[in-house]
Amino acid sequence: MAIAKFNVRVSVQDDERATGCKVLIVLLRDPEAVRLWSKLYTEFPGHTPMSQYPEAHFVKSANAADQFPEDTGVEVAVAGRSNAGKSSAINVIVNRRQFARTSKTPGRTQLVNFFALRDGQRLVDLPGYGFARVAEKTRRHWGDLLTDYFRVRRSLKGLLLIVDIRRQLTDYDRQMIEFAEDVDLPIHVILTKADKLKRGQAAKALLEVQKELGDRASVQLFSALKRLGEQEARQVLERFLAA
Numbered sequence: 664m665a666i667a668k669f670n671v672r673v674s675v676q677d678d679e680r681a682t683g684c685k686v687l688i689v690l691l692r693d694p695e696a697v698r699l700w701s702k703l704y705t706e707f708p709g710h711t712p713m714s715q716y717p718e719a720h721f722v723k724s725a726n727a728a729d730q731f732p733e734d735t736g737v738e739v740a741v742a743g744r745s746n747a748g749k750s751s752a753i754n755v756i757v758n759r760r761q762f763a764r765t766s767k768t769p770g771r772t773q774l775v776n777f778f779a780l781r782d783g784q785r786l787v788d789l790p791g792y793g794f795a796r797v798a799e800k801t802r803r804h805w806g807d808l809l810t811d812y813f814r815v816r817r818s819l820k821g822l823l824l825i826v827d828i829r830r831q832l833t834d835y836d837r838q839m840i841e842f843a844e845d846v847d848l849p850i851h852v853i854l855t856k857a858d859k860l861k862r863g864q865a866a867k868a869l870l871e872v873q874k875e876l877g878d879r880a881s882v883q884l885f886s887a888l889k890r891l892g893e894q895e896a897r898q899v900l901e902r903f904l905a906a
Contacts (some may be wrong), residue, residue: 669859692722692865700798714758715897727809731775734850738818739903742809743825744761745791747897748855751887752825753788756896773805774898775812785818793835795869813842821903823896828854828868828884832875840880850880851899 725731743749748762757763757780776788790805790814813819822843826836831854843850852872857865865884873882881899885892 684778697810703790716757716759718782719757719759719762719778719780719786722777722779722785724776726774728815732777732818733786734816734818736785736818737820737904738777738785738816739821739823739900740787740789740812740819741823741825742842743791743855744827744830744833744835747791747825747827747830747886749788749791749825750791751855752823752855752885752896753786753830755887755890755893756900757786758893773801775808777832780904783892785890786900787812787819792839793833805850809839809842813846813848819846819848821851821899823900823903824850824852824880826852826854826872828857829859831868840876841882843877844879849903851896851903852876852882853885853892853896854882855885855887857891 685716702807722732723730741749741753753763754760757778762778763776771788775790778786778788780786791810792809822834822839824839824843826832832852840850854865854869854872860868869882869884876882883892883895883899885896
């Protein structure tokens, strides 16, 4: 098989990806080489594909409705109980390391965080809920903030609900589903940390959540560690963004 020759410059460096391995970074100058390398890097087994959102960036945080950015374009909200793995799920779906800050301390996401994925398309990281150590005043403020967000955002087109598969749906999750239903939002439930259960246990949990929700929401298994369900979650995100 003939091998095309390209004008390339090659260097090797450490890249702290989730796999923890060293990767070869190839700096390509030829457009055709860029196309072929992108295809190879995306499809070759064992490699983490490049982000589908290369222009994604943080926009702003809001602690009140009057701090929300202009209500234009399309946005998809991501919600979940504290310590359900929301930030890790966002990072895998967007395929950007530390895009949403992860923390070992539950309840660190306390503002409504807006991220631009593309021009006119946003991902919104909502405050984690259900953290017992939060003061009652703060908890009431979060409730008011979430209520305002769902009621006023006309650009909101879908909700990704992050649920720890080991806990399944909690009353907080059910309340979030009601928020979304009140404004006729499509809902997709992502059961995170599926790698923590045996395959049969994970399948049983999936069926139980699907049975409870029926046609109110779609449901999938997900593992940020194993990148299980990454493509399915991203496809749902894209469908919501295209609404």
